[in-house]
Amino acid sequence: MHSTFMSIEIGKRGLLAHTQGLATVGHNMSNASVEGYSRQRVNFEAMDPLYMPGLNREETPGQIGQGVSIQSIERIRDEILEGRIAAQTNVGGYWETRNSYLLMVEKTYNEPSDVSVRSLLDAFWDAWQELSIHPDEVAARHAVIENAKALVDGIHGRYHALSSIRKMIEEDVQVTVNEVNDYIARIAHLNEQIVKVKAMGDNPNDLMDRRDLLVEKLAKLINITVDKRDPDEFTIHVGGRHLVQGKVYHPFILDPRPQNEGFSAVLWEGSTEEVRLEGGKLAALLELRDGDVRGEIQKLDTMTVNLVNLVNEVHRNAYGLNGQTGVDFFVEHPAVLNAVGNYDRNGDGEFDSTYLFRIHGTNVLDPNAQVGIEGVITLSGTEGDVQIAYYPTDTVQDIVNRINTSGAEVSASFDRLGRLVLKATPSGDVAFPDFVIRHVEDSGQFLSGYAGILGGSGPENAYDWETVDAVLTLRGGAEYGVAPFAHPSGWVVLNPEVERDPASVAAGFGQGGRPAPPGDGSAALAIANLRTEPVMIGRLMTFDDYFAEAVSEIGLKGQQAQIADETQKLIMKDLKDLRESISGVNIDEELAQMIKFQHGYAASARFISTFNSMLDLLINRMAV
Structure with a gap:
């Protein structure tokens, strides 16, 4: 037969279970504002009955229950939804980064405005056109020089703006790599703690919440895949290699490349192999630095070197008002002496x-x-x-x-x-x-x-x-x-000899080795006509076509990034709202749970009090 005091034990178990339930409700409400926290639930189950099948037992009408026990304290988490959020976070990090930096690049064009390189170049051509009409006037030559100086300043300004953006991206690459290494080190440390806690039969819910939050932050930076099939070895892959494997992690290193102007390549530590990145903030940064922004600098360099080369080619074969020839209008700096x-x-x-x-x-x-x-x-x-x-x-x-x-x-x-x-x-x-x-x-x-x-x-x-x-x-x-020396758009200058003596600005071609007559504006006209001739290197086009294509191309890139970024933010909002409805802490629901556990606790206490009165009657009040 069962013990006389068995019901006291049943009541005690009820008190302990509902106490744990109340503590869990308090834990949920306390962490309602904590990022990445998943609400927890206490799962109750009936204790094993006193007499199990197959064991020696006395004759009773059935199994005798022993009250309640706590089966587990689990966190409410939809793993499939978490996988979708991680994937979309990766895409969102990529487009958010591209959108912010492409907006900076677009602003360097200053279009439409009077200080844009395009407007300054138009004024430069117009000055040469005016000189071709008045080749014997010094004032027209002053206008050519002043417009050339303004154009050079505009080219320098845009080059330095683009160069600054590229250096800014490089700094962002360094910071992002450090963040990646920090996240994976912390994830590996949490993996070790989680395995130890699970080995003791417990559920490390808060530790797993912290790990999932770090994984989500990591997914925004680089494209990762997570493998949770082995409960003892949480694994993260990137580019076909292990990034984290249990408590072991493989960090990234930065390797400055002289052939890329000292900008860094991202390598695996202890290896010369570059990390293959296909999404996330870091991939977007590398693509922007070595693709988009470098490409914009190359376009500006292309325009500049072609402008310098073509104008000088005409100018050095023409004669100035002072009879001089063989003078370059712009200074050319060769890459080698x-x-x-x-x-x-x-x-x-x-x-x-x-x-x-x-x-x-x-x-x-x-x-x-x-x-x-x-x-x-x-x-x-x-x-x-x-x-x-x-x-x-x-x-x-x-x-x-x-x-x-x-x-x-x-x-x-x-x-x-x-x-x-x-x-x-x-x-x-x-x-x-x-x-x-x-x-x-x-x-x-x-x-x-x-x-x-x-x-x-x-x-x-x-x-x-x-x-x-x-x-x-x-x-x-x-x-x-x-x-030419690297980045002509950064060093192009007007020839000091031309700047000192406006009469050396050539306007006409001579004949038979003789200087051009004062009224000859053929050379100035030839330079002005460069504006509409298909002389740009690469795909042959005019200077006007070049600027039209360059502005439209960066505009379309920026528009694409903006639309994609806005779309991803809407997708992420919907996914996170759905996660919040599943895993988030609802104060009203927690209060309802609290009342339920409070009544359960009170019922267990009342049960113990009632049974205590029965025992008191049995032990202290029955006469012998």
């Missing part, structure tokens, strides 16, 4: 490369003439060499157009005399310098005998930048220009 472009690229003290920006052919060409020959031109591209075939029925212009649409990092055009000109474009790979022609080859005769650029056909006569004195492979008499 060697006259033939030889450069020590690997830093061992010996020349090993040739840095050329442009090569002029020796022959004057008719763009509409059929070439009558065939072959394959090979030029350097972003992902290896690009081959451009040409045929006897092609015109010279056909071949030029084919080169400019081939994806090669070399563009073709005609100079003022009608000669073919090859110019380098910005490099799509940070490992290669901008505005350096890396490879030119022709299996036929177009670039050699026809245009007069190469000294011969085939690989043995190819121009390749990874050799010293590569200019020796060019046709005798071919003109070339050494590659």
Whole structure:
């Protein structure tokens, strides 16, 4: 038979269970405002009966209950919903970052305004147009100089603004990598604690809430996948590798890359392998730094180097009011001081490369003439060499157009005399310098005998930048220009000689070695006409087309980022509201639970009091 005092034990168990229930309600309400907290519930179950099947027992009409016990204290969490939130957090972090920085980039254009580079360039062309009408006036030359100085200041301002944004992104990359390393270290430490608590048979609800919050914050920074299949080894992957595995974690390191102007690559610690990131804030930062913002700087550099090159080409062949010629309007800073472009690229003290920006052919060409020959031109591209075939029925212009649409990092055009000109474009790979022609080859005769650029056909006569004195492979008499110093938009200046003496501003071309007469404005007109001619390197377009495309492209990028960011915020709001309805603390619901546990506690206490009275009657009041 069961004990006389068994009912006291049943009442005690009821008191303890409902006390724990009240404590859990208090814990929930206390943490209602804590980020990442999931409400907890006490699960009650009936104690095992006094007589279990198969055990020795006395004859009774049934099993005798022993009251209530606490089965578990669980947190209310929808794991499938948490997975969706983590995935959307990753996407949201990516677009939020792009939206904020692209907005900064858009503002550097100052469009539409009178101080934008585009407006300043328009004023510059207008000044040359005015000089072509009044080539004998010093006042018109002063206007050219002042507008040129304003244009240079505008270019400098935009370059420094973009450069500052890129440096800001680099600092953000460093901070974000440190945050990632901090999060994974804390997650690994929590993993170790959680395993120990579970080994004791408990549910570490608060510790798991902290870990899930850290995982969500980590998902905003990088694209991760979480594996919870092994309860003893919580695992996080990124880019196909383990980031966290139980209590072990693998942090990131930053490796400054000289070929990328000292900006850092993100590597795995103890390895030379770069981390493959496809989403999150860090991926967006790297994409912005080395893609979007670098691309904007390259566009500005392209416009600047082309402007300097073309204006100087005309100006140095023309005469000023003082009779001087051979004067550059802008100062050009070559990347190397060697006259033939030889450069020590690997830093061992010996020349090993040739840095050329442009090569002029020796022959004057008719763009509409059929070439009558065939072959394959090979030029350097972003992902290896690009081959451009040409045929006897092609015109010279056909071949030029084919080169400019081939994806090669070399563009073709005609100079003022009608000669073919090859110019380098910005490099799509940070490992290669901008505005350096890396490879030119022709299996036929177009670039050699026809245009007069190469000294011969085939690989043995190819121009390749990874050799010293590569200019020796060019046709005798071919003109070339050494590659400019990095970021022309940051250093371009007006020639001090021109600024000191406005009369040295050239307006006309001379004839037979004689200075241009005072009324000759042909050179000024030639410079003004550069505005509407398809002279931009890369994809041939006018300066006006270049600015129109550049402004629209960054505008579309910004619009896309803004729309995507707003969409993701709405998605995240819906998901978090749903999570809050499931896992969040509802004060009204907790108060209802509190009243329930309070009444349960009071009932258990009353039960004990009643049974105590019965025992008192039995023990103290029954006469012998």
